[in-house]
Every structure is written in C-alpha cells, then in structure tokens.
Amino acid sequence: MQIDQPEVHPSPQSASPEKHLAKLASEQKSRKKWLLVQPTSNTSMMVDSGTVSMPLNLIMVSTLAGELFDVTFIDERIGEKVPRDLSGYDVVAITSRTLNASRAYAIGDAALKQNKTVILGGVHPTMLHEEAREHATSVVYGEIESVWTDLATDVLLGSLKDVYKAETLKPMGTMCRPDFTHALAPKSAKKYSALIPILATKGCPVGCNFCTTPTIYGKSHRSREIELVLDEMRYHQERLGKKNVSFSFMDDNISFKPKFFTELLEEMAKIGVRWNANISMNFLHKPEIAELAGRSGCDLMSIGFESLNPETLKSVHKGSNRLDNYGKVVSNLHKNGVAIQGYFMFGFDNDSEESFQMTYDFIMENQIEFPVFSLVTPFPGTPYFDEMKSRLRHFDWDKYDTYHYMFEPSKMSGEKLLENFVKLQQEVYKGRAIMKRMKGKPLNWVWFVNYMMHRFTKKLKPEMFL
Ligand code: B12
Ligand code: SF4
Numbered sequence: 001m002q003i004d005q006p007e008v009h010p011s012p013q014s015a016s017p018e019k020h021l022a023k024l025a026s027e028q029k030s031r032k033k034w035l036l037v038q039p040t041s042n043t044s045m046m047v048d049s050g051t052v053s054m055p056l057n058l059i060m061v062s063t064l065a066g067e068l069f070d071v072t073f074i075d076e077r078i079g080e081k082v083p084r085d086l087s088g089y090d091v092v093a094i095t096s097r098t099l100n101a102s103r104a105y106a107i108g109d110a111a112l113k114q115n116k117t118v119i120l121g122g123v124h125p126t127m128l129h130e131e132a133r134e135h136a137t138s139v140v141y142g143e144i145e146s147v148w149t150d151l152a153t154d155v156l157l158g159s160l161k162d163v164y165k166a167e168t169l170k171p172m173g174t175m176c177r178p179d180f181t182h183a184l185a186p187k188s189a190k191k192y193s194a195l196i197p198i199l200a201t202k203g204c205p206v207g208c209n210f211c212t213t214p215t216i217y218g219k220s221h222r223s224r225e226i227e228l229v230l231d232e233m234r235y236h237q238e239r240l241g242k243k244n245v246s247f248s249f250m251d252d253n254i255s256f257k258p259k260f261f262t263e264l265l266e267e268m269a270k271i272g273v274r275w276n277a278n279i280s281m282n283f284l285h286k287p288e289i290a291e292l293a294g295r296s297g298c299d300l301m302s303i304g305f306e307s308l309n310p311e312t313l314k315s316v317h318k319g320s321n322r323l324d325n326y327g328k329v330v331s332n333l334h335k336n337g338v339a340i341q342g343y344f345m346f347g348f349d350n351d352s353e354e355s356f357q358m359t360y361d362f363i364m365e366n367q368i369e370f371p372v373f374s375l376v377t378p379f380p381g382t383p384y385f386d387e388m389k390s391r392l393r394h395f396d397w398d399k400y401d402t403y404h405y406m407f408e409p410s411k412m413s414g415e416k417l418l419e420n421f422v423k424l425q426q427e428v429y430k431g432r433a434i435m436k437r438m439k440g441k442p443l444n445w446v447w448f449v450n451y452m453m454h455r456f457t458k459k460l461k462p463e464m465f466l
Pocket of ligand 1: 041053054055056057058060061093094095096097099119120121122123124140142143199211249251278380401402403
C-alpha cells in the first residue's frame with residue numbers, strides 16, 4: 001500500500017491549513033465525540049498489572065482532540081471498560097503497541113461494525129500500517145502532533161486517508177503542553193502511578209537494531225526549549241501545591257546531547273523536583289554527570305545494560321555501551337544517591353549459560369537495586385525483526401511483551417535458555433540476595449519493588465515463557 005502524503009485541502013485562497021481547520025471546527029453544529037482508548041494486553045507478566053504509568057501517548061492525542069472535539073478517555077489497564085454500544089461516539093481513536101495490538105484491533109473491528117470512524121496510532125500500527133489499516137479507517141504513522149491539522153480537517157470533512165504520515169517532523173517547541181484533564185477524570189485514575197510523565201526530547205540516533213525508535217524517527221533528536229520543560233514542571237508544582245513533585249521522563253534517550261542534558265539538569269536543580277528517566281550510558285561514567293543527576297533530584301535511572309557480552313553488544317549496534325564503563329557508571333550514581341533500574345536481555349545468539357552467571361555476578365557485586373530481565377524480542381519494523389523473521393517461533397502479538405521465548409539461540413537450547421532465565425531472576429530476588437544488593441540503601445519504594453519481585457519470581461516456571 002502506498003502511504004498517502006498529507007495534502008493541503010482546498011480552503012479559502014489565502015488561509016493556512018491551521019486557519020482552515022479552525023474555521024471548519026467553528027462550523028461544527030455540535031462538537032464531534034471522540035472515544036480514546038488505551039487497550040490492555042493479555043500478558044501474564046507484570047507489565048499491565050499493579051500501578052501503571054499515565055499514558056502520555058494518548059494524553060497527547062486527548063490534548064489536541066480536546067481543543068476541537070468532546071473527548072472521553074478510557075484506559076483499560078486501570079479497569080475501565082469500552083462500552084459495547086458505541087452510538088454515543090463519532091470517532092474511536094486507539095493507541096497500540098505490539099503487546100496489545102490484538103486487543104486494539106478487536107476494539108477497532110467492533111467500532112467499524114458500528115460505522116464509526118476508527119483511528120489507530122502508536123508504535124505497532126506505525127510499524128505495520130497495512131495490517132492495522134484492516135482494523136481502522138485510518139492509521140497514523142508516528143507522532144500525532146505532526147499530522148494533526150490534516151487528520152482533524154479530514155475528520156471534519158468526513159474524508160479520511162488510509163495513512164497519515166508527516167513529511168517533516170514538527171519542532172518540539174511548537175507542541176502543546178500535555179493536558180491531563182481527560183486522563184484524570186475517571187475515579188479509577190487514582191490507580192495511576194503518582195509519577196508525572198514528561199518529555200524533554202524525542203528520538204535517539206544510537207541505532208540499536210532491536211529498537212523501533214530509529215525506524216520511526218530516523219537519526220533525528222529533537223528537544224524542547226529548557227524553559228518550556230521547566231514551565232511544565234512549575235505548573236505541576238503549583239497544581240499539586242508542593243515542590244518535590246516526581247517526574248518520569250518518557251524520552252527515548254534524554255542524555256543523547258550532553259550539553260542540553262546538563263543544562264536542563266542544572267535548571268532542574270534550582271526548582272527542587274524529583275525525577276527518573278530512561279538513559280543510555282554514553283557519558284554517565286563521568287563523575288560530574290552523576291553528581292549533577294543526584295543534585296538535580298534524580299531518584300532512579302533506568303539503564304539498558306542489555307548484556308555483559310561484548311559480542312552481543314556489538315551485534316545489536318549498542319555503541320553507547322562500553323563494558324569497561326559499566327562498573328564506573330554504577331558506582332558514580334550510587335555515590336550520589338541515585339538508584340539503578342538495570343535492564344538485561346537474554347536469548348541472543350552469542351549468549352551461553354555463562355552469560356547468566358556473569359550477569360548475576362555483575363548485579364550482586366554492583367548492588368543494582370532493581371534488575372529487570374527480558375527475553376530478546378524482535379519487534380516488527382526493526383532491522384532485527386527482518387534479520388530474525390525466518391527463525392521466529394510465532395507471530396502472536398500477545399506474546400511480544402519481551403517475556404516470551406522467540407527463537408532458539410545458536411549456542412544454547414531453548415530449554416536451557418528458559419531454565420537459566422528463571423533461575424537468574426529467582427536468585428537475584430531471593431531474600432538474602434535482596435539484603436545484599438540493598439544493604440545501606442534508604443528505606444523507600446525500591447525495597448517494596450524488591451519485595452513484590454521476590455513474591456513474583458518465586459512462582460516463575462520456564463513453561464510460563466513459552
Ligand atoms: C517511556 C517508555 C516506557 C515506560 C512508560 C510506558 C507508558 N506507560 O507509556 C515504561 C518503562 C513503563 C515502559 C514499559 C514498556 N515498554 Co516501553 N517505552 C517507552 C518509550 C521510551 C517512550 C514511550 C513514550 O511515552 N513516548 C512519548 C509519547 C508522547 O510518544 P509515543 O508513545 O511515541 O506516542 C506518540 C505516537 O506514537 C502517536 N500515537 C500514540 N498513540 C496514538 C494513538 C492515536 C489514536 C494516534 C492518532 C496517535 C498516537 O502520537 C503520540 C504523541 O506524539 C518507548 C519508545 C518510543 N519512542 O515509543 C518504549 C517502547 C514503547 N516500549 C517498549 C516496550 C517493549 C515496553 C515493555 C513491553 C517493556 C517491558 N517488558 O516491560 C513495557 C510495556 C508497557 C505497556 N503496557 O505498554 C517498546 C514497544 C515495542 C512495540 N513494538 O510494541 C518501545 C517502542 C521501545 C522499543 N523497544 O522499541 N515503556
Ligand atoms: S539507545 Fe535506547 S532508544 Fe536509542 S536506539 Fe538504542 S534502545 Fe533505542
């Protein structure tokens with residue numbers, strides 16, 4: 001299928017597309033009704049259970065849609081239900097990643113049957129827009145902000161294209177500040193984590209071959225003006241009546257541009273917020289960066305160590321990870337009171353049974369507070385998926401949650417992989433191992449996470465990952 005490029009609609013001669021949209025919107029007899037849905041997944045693992053984070057992706061959709069249309073926001077992960085009868089809505093807009101794509105498609109199909117306009121967006125529909133289009137009227141490729149004027153205009157004109165893909169990405173400074181009103185309206189919103197999602201940058205040019213970000217946003221790395229990020233933080237401080245509000249950066253790689261990152265942190269240090277972020281290790285081995293992170297209120301950094309095997313790091317093009325820096329990164333952050341959520345992946349061709357022991361030793365020696373283990377999952381649309389497609393055991397999207405066995409690695413049988421995968425998790429979350437890793441750490445929610453993981457990992461069995 002050809003991807004339609006956004007076209008400029010016939011409009012009053014001199015009117016810009018934005019003015020044309022404003023005019024059409026003001027001519028609506030009554031505001032169209034949009035139902036926005038965050039579907040849940042069928043995964044049995046701890047992905048959509050417990051406290052979930054506020055979905056910034058759908059919040060950005062509701063921020064834009066809410067300006068022109070009436071919006072109802074449903075997040076199935078916090079127990080809200082999509083009504084069977086959709087007669088109260090004109091448009092059903094659904095966000096989807098791979099692990100919840102089958103549920104997103106079921107909602108899309110049900111809405112199409114009731115003659116609703118269905119819009120699918122998010123990582124999975126972006127990567128597989130032809131597949132997604134079978135369950136929707138239109139698919140949005142990538143971020144909504146860059147196609148919104150065309151999409152909203154077409155909704156108002158009642159003539160939608162198959163796919164909306166921006167020719168150019170908008171500068172982040174022109175994007176609206178997220179409006180949480182719709183997401184926080186239902187009573188069940190109290191089930192969301194208290195961390196406020198925020199974005200300072202988008203994109204990541206590192207180019208790991210298993211990641212969708214370089215495919216969607218290419219080599220671009222955009223950032224907001226620092227003052228806009230601080231403004232948003234101050235807004236939440238005022239709204240909540242306290243200084244130490246905790247923010248969770250949703251950026252792909254917030255530290256990619258060191259100058260921007262350090263300037264942002266220097267300013268954040270002045271306003272007294274707390275924060276955590278996903279981060280790549282590119283310059284975290286420098287003591288002054290760790291000092292600045294601690295001083296600016298960082299509680300936790302989520303770091304993709306991915307593997308202790310240099311061959312594996314090379315094979316996935318994770319150029320930002322240098323094994324000889326791993327220990328330095330951890331000790332620098334710890335010295336400054338920053339806890340570490342360390343991500344480790346298994347199942348690569350270069351992995352052997354030894355890889356598990358090496359990872360265990362690294363975690364224990366370095367007292368990683370919150371280790372997270374996953375099985376390598378080639379996601380559709382990534383170079384890794386193309387490379388591995390013929391070896392994949394299934395294309396059941398429900399199992400693309402990074403906790404399912406995807407292919408047999410070349411140096412180990414599938415049974416050995418899963419056996420060791422379960423054993424490692426149980427070992428690092430044993431009572432004694434927790435005490436050793438957490439020795440001297442402040443009594444806070446990280447202890448609680450360890451306790452939950454202790455209970456969860458005890459029940460794990462290799463067959464649960466099949
Ligand atoms: C921060 C983050 C997290 C956070 C927060 C997740 C959350 N609640 O949103 C945490 C750490 C909790 C997390 C968990 C997981 N994550 Co994550 N995460 C990300 C990351 C880095 C940023 C997501 C984000 O919020 N970006 C900011 C928002 C504003 O941008 P956006 O999501 O791209 O949304 C825009 C567009 O997609 C579009 N859009 C989105 N939805 C819709 C809907 C409509 C109708 C329209 C029109 C447009 C539209 O407009 C949005 C606004 O610009 C992405 C990478 C990425 N760039 O997507 C990975 C990513 C989404 N995660 C990924 C994975 C695998 C996971 C986990 C399965 C990991 C795990 N095993 O636990 C879980 C799954 C959680 C879940 N239930 O979905 C994968 C998903 C791959 C895939 N094909 O599905 C990604 C893409 C990273 C990768 N490997 O490539 N994640
Ligand atoms: S460093 Fe992280 S965000 Fe960047 S390409 Fe690699 S996995 Fe994706």
